[in-house]
Amino acid sequence: MAPVEVVRGFVRDVRSGAHPELADRYMAAAVAAHQIVSxxxxxxxxxxxxxSEHVRDFRRMFGHFELRIEEMIxxxxxxxxxWHQTGHxxxxxxxxxxTGKTLIExxxxxxxxxxxxxxxxxxQTDRKGLELQLARSATR
Structure with a gap:
């Protein structure tokens, strides 16, 4: 399978929260995850x-969120x-x-x-954008 198809399937099935249990279909036994913050x-x-557990954590924090791919190269x-992830x-x-309010990551x-x-x-995740949304939710 071409790399783009592997990643498309991974984002659609696993990262989206739809089927986190399918991670072993797309991931090697050990994956180096470089998490870049400023x-x-x-x-x-x-x-x-x-x-899989990481994605389940997202579901606990955001509910059954929607993940929309904006661009893939x-x-x-x-x-x-x-992508944009919209949840609560x-x-x-x-x-x-x-707060139960909508959050976009x-x-x-x-x-x-x-x-x-x-x-x-x-x-990379827009942590500042998420922080600003949380601050706005707290003041309302």
Whole structure:
């Protein structure tokens, strides 16, 4: 399967929250996950089981959210994806009380695929945008 098809299936089936249990279909046994935030870069190793739980955590925080792919670009073994995730504030994200209000998270990631599996990715999330939405929700 072409890298773009692997990533498309992964985002559609797993990252979307629809079927997190299918992570092992798209991910290698150990995936280097580079989480890029403005202050620093952290790399963690994700297994398919760990990633499935990570997505279940998103569902606990945002409910059954909608993930809409805005852009997908493939170049060799790398695939760039930018998405909007829309859900509801159902659990504390940074110590605040859940409001139930709509939250939109904008993220992008570059996935590296080898032998039909995701082996590495770099992800960036608009944390400031999420912080501003949480602040607005708290004042209303």
């Amino acid at each position: 202050e620093s870069e952290v790399t963690v190793v994700r297994t398919p089981a760990d990633y 493939a170049d060799g073994d790398r695939v760039y994806v930018r 504030h159902l659990a504390s994200l940074d110590g605040e009380q859940p 904008v993220s992008s990631a570059v996935y590296r695929v080898s032998a039909g599996r995701i082996v590495e990715y770099w992800i």
